[in-house]
Ligand SMILES: CC(=O)N[C@H]1[C@@H](OP(=O)(O)O)O[C@H](CO)[C@@H](O)[C@@H]1O
């Protein structure tokens with residue numbers, strides 16, 4: 001490293017001292033903590049992003065958000081050139097620089113890493129980083145810290161893309177690196193055009209549209225998603241969407257008893273909804289709009305809901321895509337079978353997995369965290385992944401898209417307007433509607449709406465695809481959550497010894513029982529999940545497993 005570069009780094013890093021006595025770690029999706037201790041982390045991630053941009057010769061994204069966490073928290077997520085999450089190989093480096101005690105140690109770590117990764121550092125170099133942030137008040141000063149980190153690498157520039165949802169920023173990074181338009185207006189246009197295309201392909205004669213025309217009510221978690229949905233609404237006139245908790249001044253606090261995480265975990269209507277909404281199709285976004293769940297309020301139930309979670313969104317998508325593929329390939333065999341795969345985590349409700357397998361689909365499991373699901377889904381021609389909490393998308397391989405485009409053109413010239421042609425057009429529209437970079441509540445919502453309209457289904461009909469097994473999630477605070485290691489997509493505890501045996505004994509006591517534990521990657525707790533044939537049984541199983549965790553880990 002040249003002296004000039006070194007002194008810029010030392011000087012700027014000294015303005016962002018790390019918090020004393022706190023270890024910050026790169027979690028399930030980036031760094032997250034109380035906003036007041038994050039400026040040095042964000043500054044250092046700015047440096048990392050610049051190095052990643054130099055190495056990949058591509059634009060990198062930094063999103064300042066703490067998603068569904070409380071408003072006083074914040075965090076930073078990194079988008080790689082494809083628009084996906086930062087490559088896992090770089091996570092240890094992120095961890096180590098975030099915790100470097102002083103500017104000298106920081107420079108040392110950077111130097112070592114540049115050599116190890118053969119980053120073409122020094123001389124003439126350029127790097128560009130797109131920055132986005134959600135609506136948190138701490139976002140502005142953290143944005144400044146990120147900019148300072150970026151500009152402390154010679155040749156690196158930061159481009160502020162403004163207040164965005166996380167998936168919008170990932171989409172922009174992906175688009176920029178593919179050489180397509182990156183404006184926010186282009187994002188909205190792509191979504192609304194492909195949605196309209198799906199609408200136009202609904203067979204008029206057998207739609208039961210009248211059944212579900214009543215408006216959709218969306219809980220925006222008082223965050224950025226509500227605001228953006230108001231924008232998107234303007235160009236999808238065929239949908240009647242009412243946005244509540246939209247983040248407007250005075251409407252409520254970000255993620256406080258609102259949002260997808262609250263709705264999914266509590267199975268209770270968010271603030272701003274009442275018994276008057278009973279039976280109506282409702283959806284909820286999380287604080288940075290990368291999660292989506294649906295629900296409807298049960299009448300006379302004190303705002304209890306039936307939750308239509310990520311597993312059911314996944315099932316709706318998988319069923320529709322499978323149907324379209326079978327129409328497309330009806331008469332002649334294609335040159336090769338199309339590989340359709342579904343990716344879930346251990347948190348997926350067992351009933352959803354059974355349902356998907358009964359449809360004849362290939363279902364695979366990965367550890368928790370979208371980075372794992374996304375990577376796995378990318379192995380298929382069409383890979384559909386969702387976490388139960390509502391984060392997921394559908395990935396179409398480049399190879400499959402090219403094949404589909406060729407096929408669509410062939411069909412247009414031979415069987416224009418045929419069912420096969422329409423199925424091909426629908427699949428193409430889906431590939432453009434659904435975010436290819438990362439799970440996106442806004443694009444997911446439009447696809448759900450399009451499929452419900454196509455099927456003529458109410459939310460109640462959709463919910464009946466299968467019945468969830470009762471489940472319970474608990475958190476247990478322990479001395480050191482990292483003492484737990486797991487295997488088999490986190491379903492088996494390897495360490496500490498004896499714990500898995502204890503869980504097995506509990507599980508065997510309950511019909512349809514299933515339970516697993518794992519250390520959270522975003523909170524300092526052990527998570528316990530249990531499923532059984534009745535709610536009482538699931539609650540009891542979770543409780544007894546939690547007791548073992550407490551006994552063994554203290
Ligand atoms: C059970 C659960 O919902 N876990 C969530 C949560 O991770 P944990 O590692 O469980 O804290 O936050 C992640 C990031 O949003 C999300 O990917 C994941 O699914």
Ligand SMILES: [Mg+2]
Nearest residue numbers: 067286288290
């Ligand atoms: Mg989120």
